[in-house]
Amino acid sequence: MINFSEILNDNPVIGAIRSEKDFETVINCDVKMVFVLYGNIMNIQDICQELKMNDKIVFVNLDMIEGLRGDKFGIEFIKEKVKPHGIISTNSHVLKHAKNLGLFTIQRLFILDSVSIETGVSIAKTIKPDAIEILPGIAYKAVELIKNRVSQPLITGGLIYSQKDAVKALAAGVIGVSTSSRDLWDF
Numbered sequence: 001m002i003n004f005s006e007i008l009n010d011n012p013v014i015g016a017i018r019s020e021k022d023f024e025t026v027i028n029c030d031v032k033m034v035f036v037l038y039g040n041i042m043n044i045q046d047i048c049q050e051l052k053m054n055d056k057i058v059f060v061n062l063d064m065i066e067g068l069r070g071d072k073f074g075i076e077f078i079k080e081k082v083k084p085h086g087i088i089s090t091n092s093h094v095l096k097h098a099k100n101l102g103l104f105t106i107q108r109l110f111i112l113d114s115v116s117i118e119t120g121v122s123i124a125k126t127i128k129p130d131a132i133e134i135l136p137g138i139a140y141k142a143v144e145l146i147k148n149r150v151s152q153p154l155i156t157g158g159l160i161y162s163q164k165d166a167v168k169a170l171a172a173g174v175i176g177v178s179t180s181s182r183d184l185w186d187f
Helices: 004-010 020-027 044-053 072-082 092-100 114-127 140-147 163-172
Strands: 013-017 033-036 057-061 086-089 104-110 131-135 154-157 176-179
Touching (some): 013 020, 013 154, 020 044, 044 057, 044 072, 057 104, 072 092, 086 092, 092 104, 140 163
Parallel strands (some): 013 033, 013 176, 033 057, 086 104, 131 154
């Protein structure tokens, strides 16, 4: 299994790719970790294989892959054929099954209000994902409210457009930031 925290300690910016253009850019960037937020059942294997051949740590957001469901067979397909380092999902059932299969799991937690914080913390304590991504990334207060209540390493993503945003998020207590802002991939 990968040492998630150590990798992000060395390079805390995660390339969040949403298109072929992002894919082509991230291949040549300094980011070590990549979140794949696009693709379909026909190309996800090639995307991940190419990223891994370029020494990237690859996580697939199962919720965003067209033609692939987060059911038992979809998760097994990802593990056996696509072979990413781990998966990302908002769905607790997906995370639980992926974890049971030995995949590294990242729970995506969208913070809308105090209820979403309580629900997210409760799910994290039950499912025990390997890491939690808090969205939006500029939710610094939410990081403070969550970090002392869970044991998993925290990352954040969404609306991180500048080095200032990334630094603020890291100062709030996350170990990494995922961003689709290509200007930050070499930060």
